[in-house]
Amino acid sequence: MKIIKLIVTTKSKKYPIIIGSNIITKIPGILKSNNIFFEKSLIIADTKVPKKKLNILKKKIISKKTIVHFFNANEKNKNLKNVNLILNKLFKYNFNRNDCIISFGGGITGDVSGFAASIFKRGLKFINIPTTLLSQVDSSIGGKTGVNNKYGKNLIGSFMQPDLVISDISMLTSLPKREIVCGYGEILKHSIIHSNNTFSYLNKNYIKILNLKSPFIEKTIAESCKIKRGIVQKDEKEKNLRKILNLGHTFAHAYEATLSYSKKLNHGEAVILGIMSSANFSFKNNFLNKKDYQKIMKHLIKLKIPSNLNHYFKKKHINLIIKFMKSDKKNNSSRINLILIKKIGKVLLGLTFDIKKIEQFLKKELIY
């Protein structure tokens, strides 16, 4: 099968994303052809990654010393304590800036590993091997790293571009369906931001994509990466344009936090709910036209996840949701910043709303 190579060029670093099936077996060649060398390596492996795949990776990473650090990736473990455990292992084995951290897991593993890589001796080498659809199409691109704390999600972190991203599609086949749908949420988000064409492609092929059918899945992953790359290259540090990637996320982060990052609602599902809330809010406040609103909603419903706030929340949760929306790091004042949809392919930035207005919106969305 064809291997796709995309180059991301930001102000701080230029690095390749390699997409293909079974490409972790080709790592020695990939490293060599991209001039990536290191002495020691620490693989940070999500405990959920199949042992067989980890063994392949261990064999293919040829370094003086290869150590595996297991990490039980979930939002509760995405904290400074686990970053410290990684840092201490690096110190214990006397790692230095020419050595490498390799993340082998989904977005949470990548965020924690990348953050550790960015602050260990002010930065060592970092290779990200995302193993979930969500991380392959979204979090592995653009260099955001970070951890949660009691105040909210990703509130402590850094911008640190990796040296290499390897997206192996064969990793996806062992994922539960629920995980695939989560990744699809970000794919959908990218399409709404980017163009009606991309959205229509998804509308037509979503069943094949969700079933990981070739060449639809490869094409979709590469397209999603390209959309995100285009935005990140223009605004690496999220001064302005990059904020459009947070479409649905101010709601999503608050939804997750309100449920204390429970397994009941994982990040990808929260994003789908968040996109739905953004579309609803945009439509009800006359930013989004009815035709596109209905197209988005119909597509969301077809995904067959509980894309309804009432499944997760009651009216009594509103105060907590608002509290978390206020503490979201993209909010610059007591008003709340929301990214809204004007039409499919056109997203609106820089709009802020009074807390009261958002409260009222949530009250109408929630039945009880």
Place this chain on the structure above:
Amino acid sequence: MKIIKLIVTTKSKKYPIIIGSNIITKIPGILKSNNIFFEKSLIIADTKVPKKKLNILKKKIISKKTIVHFFNANEKNKNLKNVNLILNKLFKYNFNRNDCIISFGGGITGDVSGFAASIFKRGLKFINIPTTLLSQVDSSIGGKTGVNNKYGKNLIGSFMQPDLVISDISMLTSLPKREIVCGYGEILKHSIIHSNNTFSYLNKNYIKILNLKSPFIEKTIAESCKIKRGIVQKDEKEKNLRKILNLGHTFAHAYEATLSYSKKLNHGEAVILGIMSSANFSFKNNFLNKKDYQKIMKHLIKLKIPSNLNHYFKKKHINLIIKFMKSDKKNNSSRINLILIKKIGKVLLGLTFDIKKIEQFLKKELIY
């Protein structure tokens, strides 16, 4: 008095350094003319900074909310725990990326504040107002931030350029003589790296400089900043060239760590000792000519600090010193990297030495 403005242009950021006497009183104008705006501000003030000066700063920082966080700056408090205290204060007052951290203290305060600023919501605004000679001529330029841990100095940190540096010379008059000499150590280091001319200027005027006489002190600070700026601009992330700024520091960090960062030997003094060790090692291994070696040594002795290893260490300390030299973050293998002096104005990079050789050197330096 004249105000000097230097612009530092790195890949990641362009920012001004303003040098002058009593310029904290002129902050509103400085902020305005440099287009620096923020809503809330957290001043991180070293408890040693005169209250009168802090009150002036508080009055001159006009922001929606100005909070002061006191920090007892010393190497023991330069740790993650204190970074967390700062982060929690920022969360508590709902700071965001458009708000600002203002460091008001020496190098330790700047390093801790800068690190907090770099990881809080992936970075907020950062103004550094260095109040010691050492921080004005060295640590405030170039964006290195970090904290210590049990493995050594500055082992956790980031590269984060500030938005503005304000070096107010009037802050120096209240410093103990010992602090002035410490800053002078870095000034001397810069001169040895840069040129015989700069070194000769110091040799001729060091008494006036140590007594903070105008215009010698201003000229010296600006010249030192310019030397460091030139290097940082070429190599922000310390891939290679910037390592020359670590002249004497591999020794210095190990000396400090061996004494558990005791007040007996502060950072600046350790650097002076480290420069001395580098000069000795360079001369004894035939890298440095006798004439320049003697010039450096004579100058060091004139500073009237105990510039002799025997004042601090005994032979039994050698193992510990070597252990800390090995864990220094600039070391990439089991051999130890040392920056040596070829002549005044020419420093050697990329030399590594066997641990045995350095052990023997230290054994000869130490009498007991």
